[in-house]
Amino acid sequence: MLDLLNLPGVRPVDLQSSQGVITIVAEVLETSLPACPECGKPLYRHGHRKIAFADTPQQMQPVRLEIDRPRYRCDACRKTLTLDLPFLDERRRATRRLVDAIRERCLGTTFRGLAEQTGLAVNTIKNIAQDLIEELEKTVRYETPVIMGIDELNLAGGYRCIITNLATNSVFNMLEERTKAHMKPFFRDLPDREKVEWVCTDMWRPFKESYGPYLPNARLVIDKFHVVRMASDALEEERKKHQATLDRNERLKVKKSIRWLTLKRPSSLSPQEQEALKLVRTGIPLLAEAYDFKEAFYGIYDEPDKVSAMRAFEAWENTLPQERFPKFHALARTVHNNYEDIFAYWDAPTRLTNAYTEGLNGLVKVANRMGRGYSYEIIRAKTLYAKHARKVGSMPRPGEGITSVPTTAPQSQIEYGPHIPTLIELSDAGDLG
Numbered sequence: 090m091l092d093l094l095n096l097p098g099v100r101p102v103d104l105q106s107s108q109g110v111i112t113i114v115a116e117v118l119e120t121s122l123p124a125c126p127e128c129g130k131p132l133y134r135h136g137h138r139k140i141a142f143a144d145t146p147q148q149m150q151p152v153r154l155e156i157d158r159p160r161y162r163c164d165a166c167r168k169t170l171t172l173d174l175p176f177l178d179e180r181r182r183a184t185r186r187l188v189d190a191i192r193e194r195c196l197g198t199t200f201r202g203l204a205e206q207t208g209l210a211v212n213t214i215k216n217i218a219q220d221l222i223e224e225l226e227k228t229v230r231y232e233t234p235v236i237m238g239i240d241e242l243n244l245a246g247g248y249r250c251i252i253t254n255l256a257t258n259s260v261f262n263m264l265e266e267r268t269k270a271h272m273k274p275f276f277r278d279l280p281d282r283e284k285v286e287w288v289c290t291d292m293w294r295p296f297k298e299s300y301g302p303y304l305p306n307a308r309l310v311i312d313k314f315h316v317v318r319m320a321s322d323a324l325e326e327e328r329k330k331h332q333a334t335l336d337r338n339e340r341l342k343v344k345k346s347i348r349w350l351t352l353k354r355p356s357s358l359s360p361q362e363q364e365a366l367k368l369v370r371t372g373i374p375l376l377a378e379a380y381d382f383k384e385a386f387y388g389i390y391d392e393p394d395k396v397s398a399m400r401a402f403e404a405w406e407n408t409l410p411q412e413r414f415p416k417f418h419a420l421a422r423t424v425h426n427n428y429e430d431i432f433a434y435w436d437a438p439t440r441l442t443n444a445y446t447e448g449l450n451g452l453v454k455v456a457n458r459m460g461r462g463y464s465y466e467i468i469r470a471k472t473l474y475a476k477h478a479r480k481v482g483s484m485p486r487p488g489e490g491i492t493s494v495p496t497t498a499p500q501s502q503i504e505y506g507p508h509i510p511t512l513i514e515l516s517d518a519g520d521l522g
């Protein structure tokens with residue numbers, strides 16, 4: 090029989106295919122009688138035992154490998170034993186090459202799918218993945234970002250803290266909770282923490298209070314999108330107030346037609362929408378006024394430098410009518426309360442935002458689709474160690490440039506973490522879950 094197994098020390102003697110599973114029976118090639126691993130005396134034969142192991146699939150079918158293993162006995166030690174076969178992972182009841190193949194794929198596909206392909210139990214796949222994750226946790230290290238984004242993500246049943254490298258658009262780390270108790274030890278133990286020069290977050294105070302004591306050179310920029318979103322919220326408040334004065338039919342019409350019209354930026358309005366906006370102007374002047382305040386607030390961020398931006402904000406605040414638009418007034422107070430950190434936007438070397446992190450919300454959908462069986466830890470590992478996304482943007486270590494021997498060893502690369510746009514592409518294509 091042709092040796093389609095290609096495993097050292099065994100020889101296939103039978104092959105059957107039934108109900109979508111290939112069963113290969115193999116026998117152990119015996120040479121001379123081995124010595125007892127305990128005392129060194131010669132062993133003698135003591136029957137057989139057939140044990141089944143999963144092997145790598147063939148012809149797209151799971152392979153069940155039944156190995157007829159000789160048992161031995163040592164008279165001196167009074168022990169019966171089976172000799173190790175180096176290609177077997179006894180704990181997983183699988184060949185090592187199958188375990189390797191699963192490790193290669195388990196963070197990029199579903200455990201259920203791998204279980205179906207290999208004939209192993211979902212739990213075995215999960216255990217192999219857990220071992221891999223523990224190893225990755227100890228061995229993979231991403232370069233500490235010079236420009237760091239800190240944001241939140243509602244993932245696998247809770248708000249997680251996601252830390253990104255904004256210069257390379259990659260995920261740096263993910264923390265289980267965005268509480269100070271979780272974040273402080275992370276920043277305290279962060280290698281090269283003096284390297285962080287800029288941090289971009291929203292206005293959630295625990296972020297600043299957590300990294301503040303540990304990142305001595307970091308300056309905060311409050312994320313632009315979290316700031317301007319408040320202007321949109323203030324406009325929404327005025328739209329709802331207007332709707333409340335209408336009857337049901339009119340109300341629905343306003344909600345459907347005016348909501349997106351007024352939330353969009355004017356530059357992205359179609360000619361028809363621009364006409365519709367003119368009608369809103371003449372028909373609902375109060376809403377139009379709120380719209381103009383929203384737009385003027387967004388306009389602050391179009392200013393070319395810090396001084397002009399501060400002036401634009403001052404002018405905006407000074408024209409707010411005293412008795413109206415309470416949410417715009419609240420926004421003005423928020424800007425004053427975070428003044429330095431908001432206007433630091435114009436001091437940073439590039440226009441920093443966490444816009445890409447927001448794109449990771451797509452991962453949330455993937456996580457939900459994957460459904461039960463995926464803990465936060467596994468989703469975190471699938472995100473943080475996704476192989477295809479990790480390759481993008483990694484660089485050879487200094488002195489190991491193009492002239493050196495090509496290697497795939499991760500140690501020889503400076504890694505920045507998985508590239509967010511690539512992660513998003515993978516999750517959209519369904520390749521991540």
Ligand SMILES: [Zn+2]
Nearest residue numbers: 125128163166
């Ligand atoms: Zn012995």
